[in-house]
Amino acid sequence: MSLAPAAAADLIRQTFGIEPRVEDRLVTVPLAREQWPDFGRFARETLGCLYLNFLSAIDWKAEGIEVICRVENLATGVAVMMRTKLGAGELRCPTLVDVWAGANWMEREAFDMFGLTFDGHPDLRRLLLGDNWELGPPLRKDFVDSGHVPYR
Amino acid sequence: MAVARTTVEVGYGGGERLMMNMGPQHPSSHGVFRAILTLEGETVVAVDAVIGYLHRCHEKLGETLTYVQYPTIASKTDYVAAMTSELAYVLAVEKIAKFEVPKRARYLRVIAAELQRIASHCLWLGTWCMDMGGALGGGATVFLYTIREREDVLDLFESLTGARLLYGFHQVGGTRYDIPPGWDAKVRATLDHIEQRLHEYEAMLEDNAFFLVRTQGVGTISQTLAQEVGVSGPLARGSGLQWDLRKAEPYSSYEDFEFRIPVETAGDCFARYRVRMVEFRESIKIVRDALAGLPDGPISSRPGVKSVGQVRVPKGEGYSRVEGARGEVGCYIVADGSPKPYRMKWRGASFSNLAVLPHILPGCKVADVVAIMGSIDPVFGEVDR
Numbered sequence: 001m002s003l004a005p006a007a008a009a010d011l012i013r014q015t016f017g018i019e020p021r022v023e024d025r026l027v028t029v030p031l032a033r034e035q036w037p038d039f040g041r042f043a044r045e046t047l048g049c050l051y052l053n054f055l056s057a058i059d060w061k062a063e064g065i066e067v068i069c070r071v072e073n074l075a076t077g078v079a080v081m082m083r084t085k086l087g088a089g090e091l092r093c094p095t096l097v098d099v100w101a102g103a104n105w106m107e108r109e110a111f112d113m114f115g116l117t118f119d120g121h122p123d124l125r126r127l128l129l130g131d132n133w134e135l136g137p138p139l140r141k142d143f144v145d146s147g148h149v150p151y152r
Numbered sequence: 153m154a155v156a157r158t159t160v161e162v163g164y165g166g167g168e169r170l171m172m173n174m175g176p177q178h179p180s181s182h183g184v185f186r187a188i189l190t191l192e193g194e195t196v197v198a199v200d201a202v203i204g205y206l207h208r209c210h211e212k213l214g215e216t217l218t219y220v221q222y223p224t225i226a227s228k229t230d231y232v233a234a235m236t237s238e239l240a241y242v243l244a245v246e247k248i249a250k251f252e253v254p255k256r257a258r259y260l261r262v263i264a265a266e267l268q269r270i271a272s273h274c275l276w277l278g279t280w281c282m283d284m285g286g287a288l289g290g291g292a293t294v295f296l297y298t299i300r301e302r303e304d305v306l307d308l309f310e311s312l313t314g315a316r317l318l319y320g321f322h323q324v325g326g327t328r329y330d331i332p333p334g335w336d337a338k339v340r341a342t343l344d345h346i347e348q349r350l351h352e353y354e355a356m357l358e359d360n361a362f363f364l365v366r367t368q369g370v371g372t373i374s375q376t377l378a379q380e381v382g383v384s385g386p387l388a389r390g391s392g393l394q395w396d397l398r399k400a401e402p403y404s405s406y407e408d409f410e411f412r413i414p415v416e417t418a419g420d421c422f423a424r425y426r427v428r429m430v431e432f433r434e435s436i437k438i439v440r441d442a443l444a445g446l447p448d449g450p451i452s453s454r455p456g457v458k459s460v461g462q463v464r465v466p467k468g469e470g471y472s473r474v475e476g477a478r479g480e481v482g483c484y485i486v487a488d489g490s491p492k493p494y495r496m497k498w499r500g501a502s503f504s505n506l507a508v509l510p511h512i513l514p515g516c517k518v519a520d521v522v523a524i525m526g527s528i529d530p531v532f533g534e535v536d537r
Contacts, residue, residue, distance in 0.1 A: 050376065050379035050380055051379040051380070051382065051395075052379075052380060052381070052382040052504075053382060053471075053473075053480070053482065053499060054382070054482065054484070054497065054499040054504075056484070056497045058486060058494075058495045059495070068484075070471065070484075074379065074393060074395050074400075077400065077401075081471075099380075100380045100381075100382070101377070101380045101381050101507075101511065102380055102381035102382040102383075102504055102507055104507070105503070105504075105507045113209075113211070126204075127203065127204060128203065128204035128207040128536060128537075129204060129207065130204065138209050138212050139209075139211060139212060139215075139495075143212075145212075
């Protein structure tokens, strides 16, 4: 299906009742956590976003962690940025592995870096950090590093 | 006295399984990478890829270094093609802060990026052929030739930036160095040499029956699999995807240049090889055109920016990506108005390309693993970041 970004935004509005933000070819969609996997399937099947750019997270301190995922339809150029705020102290998010195979490693990386648990992930274990890492998830804002300054 | 040994019976008729560690120190992985292969005879039935040996947490480093400091560090993610990751970072910052980049700087960036692609592909071709070893008439032959060419390109970078591997060429707002006198003539001479020699490599390889047997029909990636794993660059184009960011989303004046995007449909190692061989020539063409049309003018809209905090970036966020030698190298930055990013995410091309490995290895022979790994061309600095 070939859709222009504006048409894709309309379809998202009708189907999910969300107001997306359109910026050039990028459609940014703020989602509730429960909508996350359903919207993923919708983006893949209906919007044709087969290509997975990346999946990661942002720690907004008191507001909690936000998971972001950028996918793209290479034929039409429509890109969708899915975002969901998990809420303060919340560390569970549904998985997208069954929608995009590439989410496997990216969710494992987010598990490593943010301590997030992706429900339904078939193989959630450390990817980049060593098994002996004990300082906690390094990309969380409450992470206290060793104090080493990499420059003078 | 008899020495007690545990023996593993490998039944070639199948049935018995053997776990084999390939790596972390294996010459064919071009870095520190461990593949735990489950074998049935010579056939791979399962693979667990272990990465992270080179993890330096670049995303955390990005949060602790300012916009002025980080570009030189960015080159350390993909150290084989350092120019591209620097470019991805500065483009993201310029996008958020809406900095102008002078036309001359944009052309210089194109020249650097394309020379870097040539240098990177030289290393890929040589090491890949060496991995496949004895079958190619001594194995190291092609490697020595391509390293010779790569050295020529690194010499050019050395006279441009003073460094051979990690350049610090890009800075927010432009480039740090202008080309020295006589450099363009040297570039043209080097490109002429390389272009001439590409025919030699092709003749050496494509007339070699062993090379064809080891690459054709091996490690096939389907178009759908490539997309849903996020495979980009020559791998995606080898699988029939007409997808190149230089055309799809032109940055840094790529729209000014005429070039072709090679696409192969087979999706195997040989298709990826063909794509890269054409890319060599297209890059040579782009560099020549860029040198011929290099405009005069300043090389940076923010010259002399050296100290911390001189680059003011307002609140905002942006994702910028470039077509590196290995595919989509992206940088996603969340800026909070301070001199450092609030969050920086690297999208490494090698990371996503390597993630396809567990999908395509089962069913291959052990020897094919080496050919497939080489054709993916991962750089572990970028995989692990």
